Amino acid sequence: MTETKYKNVFVEGPITPEKIATSIAHHQVKTQIGAHDIFLGQVRADEIEGKTVQAIDYSAYEDMALKVFHEIRESAFDKFDLTCMHIYHSKGIVKSGEICLFVFTSSAHRKEAMDACRYIVEEIKEKAPVFGKELFEDDSHQWKVNK
Amino acid sequence: MTETKYKNVFVEGPITPEKIATSIAHHQVKTQIGAHDIFLGQVRADEIEGKTVQAIDYSAYEDMALKVFHEIRESAFDKFDLTCMHIYHSKGIVKSGEICLFVFTSSAHRKEAMDACRYIVEEIKEKAPVFGKELFEDDSHQWKVNK
Amino acid sequence: MKVHVVYFAQVAEKIGLSKEEIELPDGSNSTDLLTVLYNKYPMLRDLTFKVAVDHELSNRQLALKPDCEVALLPPFAGG
Amino acid sequence: MKVHVVYFAQVAEKIGLSKEEIELPDGSNSTDLLTVLYNKYPMLRDLTFKVAVDHELSNRQLALKPDCEVALLPPFAGG
Numbered sequence: 001m002t003e004t005k006y007k008n009v010f011v012e013g014p015i016t017p018e019k020i021a022t023s024i025a026h027h028q029v030k031t032q033i034g035a036h037d038i039f040l041g042q043v044r045a046d047e048i049e050g051k052t053v054q055a056i057d058y059s060a061y062e063d064m065a066l067k068v069f070h071e072i073r074e075s076a077f078d079k080f081d082l083t084c085m086h087i088y089h090s091k092g093i094v095k096s097g098e099i100c101l102f103v104f105t106s107s108a109h110r111k112e113a114m115d116a117c118r119y120i121v122e123e124i125k126e127k128a129p130v131f132g133k134e135l136f137e138d139d140s141h142q143w144k145v146n147k
Numbered sequence: 148m149t150e151t152k153y154k155n156v157f158v159e160g161p162i163t164p165e166k167i168a169t170s171i172a173h174h175q176v177k178t179q180i181g182a183h184d185i186f187l188g189q190v191r192a193d194e195i196e197g198k199t200v201q202a203i204d205y206s207a208y209e210d211m212a213l214k215v216f217h218e219i220r221e222s223a224f225d226k227f228d229l230t231c232m233h234i235y236h237s238k239g240i241v242k243s244g245e246i247c248l249f250v251f252t253s254s255a256h257r258k259e260a261m262d263a264c265r266y267i268v269e270e271i272k273e274k275a276p277v278f279g280k281e282l283f284e285d286d287s288h289q290w291k292v293n294k
Numbered sequence: 295m296k297v298h299v300v301y302f303a304q305v306a307e308k309i310g311l312s313k314e315e316i317e318l319p320d321g322s323n324s325t326d327l328l329t330v331l332y333n334k335y336p337m338l339r340d341l342t343f344k345v346a347v348d349h350e351l352s353n354r355q356l357a358l359k360p361d362c363e364v365a366l367l368p369p370f371a372g373g
Numbered sequence: 374m375k376v377h378v379v380y381f382a383q384v385a386e387k388i389g390l391s392k393e394e395i396e397l398p399d400g401s402n403s404t405d406l407l408t409v410l411y412n413k414y415p416m417l418r419d420l421t422f423k424v425a426v427d428h429e430l431s432n433r434q435l436a437l438k439p440d441c442e443v444a445l446l447p448p449f450a451g452g
Contacts, residue, residue: 017167017168017169017171017172018168020164020167020168020171021164021165021167021168022164024164024167024187024246025164027189027244028189028244028245028246029244030244031190031191031192031243031244032191032192033189033191033244034188034189034190034191035186035187035188035189036185036186036187036189037184037185037186037187037264038183038184038185038186038187039182039183039184039185039257039260039261040171040182040183040184040185041181041182041257041373042174042175042180042181042182042183042253043178043181044178044179044180044181044255045178045179056371058371058372059302059303060372061300061302061346061365061367063349064346064349064365065372067349089372089373096178097174097175097176097177097178097180098175099171099175100373101372101373106189108191110186110188110268110452113186114186114261114264114265114268117184117261118261121257121261121373124372124373125370125372125373126370127370128370128372129302129346129365129367129370129372130370130371130372130373131302131303131304131368131370131371132371132372133303143303143304143368143369143371144371145369145370145371146369146370146371146372146373188452203450205450205451206381206382207451208379208381208425208444208446210428211425211428211444212451214428236451236452247452248451248452257373268452271451271452272449272451272452273449274449275449275451276381276425276444276446276449276451277449277450277451277452278381278382278383278447278449278450279450279451280382290382290383290447290448290450291450292448292449292450293448293449293450293451293452
């Protein structure tokens with residue numbers, strides 16, 4: 001139902017550097033842009049009680065998540081003078097060192113792009129119903145909690 | 148003289164999306180990183196008294212600029228808990244829509260990466276002796292001034 | 295009336311189920327549903343979660359409509 | 374003594390020169406040099422610039438050393 005209403009932000013597996021480059025290149029025709037800010041979330045190989053995180057398996061309450069991402073997008077366009085905004089989040093397995101979140105804001109001026117990017121990242125961390133299962137090398141796991 | 152002391156940050160012409168992708172990819176082995184922030188400056192096709200900026204021709208007082216970039220880098224590492232930091236600035240012709248500045252900060256946590264990136268961009272704008280000649284389609288020009 | 299309950303992450307793992315339908319007396323609210331669920335799954339008391347009704351988070355007691363979707367959402371980990 | 378003066382951007386464009394050597398009496402300071410330059414290039418008075426001595430910006434009057442490098446730097450436009 002909601003799949004038809006909201007833009008999809010989920011990408012299966014890691015977000016690749018090539019996808020980021022392609023996204024940047026697409027903005028070179030938009031010559032009113034003076035500043036881009038890009039935030040990338042990368043999976044850390046955290047050590048927890050002697051075990052190291054190998055990957056995070058991301059899942060989401062997708063229908064609600066897409067609605068939340070949509071609301072974040074709308075409110076960012078309301079609050080900041082942006083030319084463009086893109087949000088991508090991984091689902092499924094993302095190994096340590098790989099990228100799971102890509103937030104991309106563009107504006108005529110740097111302050112708007114930077115303020116918006118930070119706002120969007122904080123909103124996602126707080127409001128998007130996305131879950132992360134941290135997988136260890138011994139096949140055990142624990143559930144990640146955002147701080 | 149100073150060329151041997153300080154890291155070069157200048158790139159001839161525009162900074163390409165491929166260079167940015169390569170730089171991101173190089174950080175995937177650093178699994179203590181949880182957050183990257185990337186700022187990109189892009190040349191705007193500003194209209195000034197009926198004429199449109201086609202490109203900016205960047206020049207610099209290079210010896211001093213490399214020293215200033217070095218000092219900015221050192222102070223950012225002092226102020227913020229960063230894993231990595233990269234700064235690249237164009238010299239020569241950068242057309243509107245192309246990228247002239249690439250600042251890349253990486254940290255375990257998002258706040259440090261974002262605060263550092265913003266700090267570095269502001270410091271560069273204020274302190275680096277880099278000059279920009281805005282070129283118009285009729286071969287006239289004016290000198291850009293940072294705000 | 296019937297409501298659709300969906301479980302995620304730790305909650306789904308602990309109760310061993312990702313969704314189910316629950317029959318409630320007409321006019322029930324979210325607290326009534328939680329009472330049913332706590333009785334059915336006592337381990338829910340050890341878990342932290344928020345409740346969303348039809349994709350809206352709510353801390354308050356909410357009237358439930360027939361066929362609404364109620365989600366039990368453990369702490370978020372996006373990004 | 375001899376000092377090396379370097380000009381950039383608008384300044385270099387207006388005076389038509391990117392660098393030159395200037396002879397000053399020993400013990401001259403940056404104000405003395407500017408006086409010489411303003412006399413030589415009256416159009417400098419219409420330009421905005423900062424002065425750097427040996428790659429350090431300074432608003433104050435600074436003693437100059439033989440063979441030092443003095444730069445006249447118009448407003449920055451990096452980024």
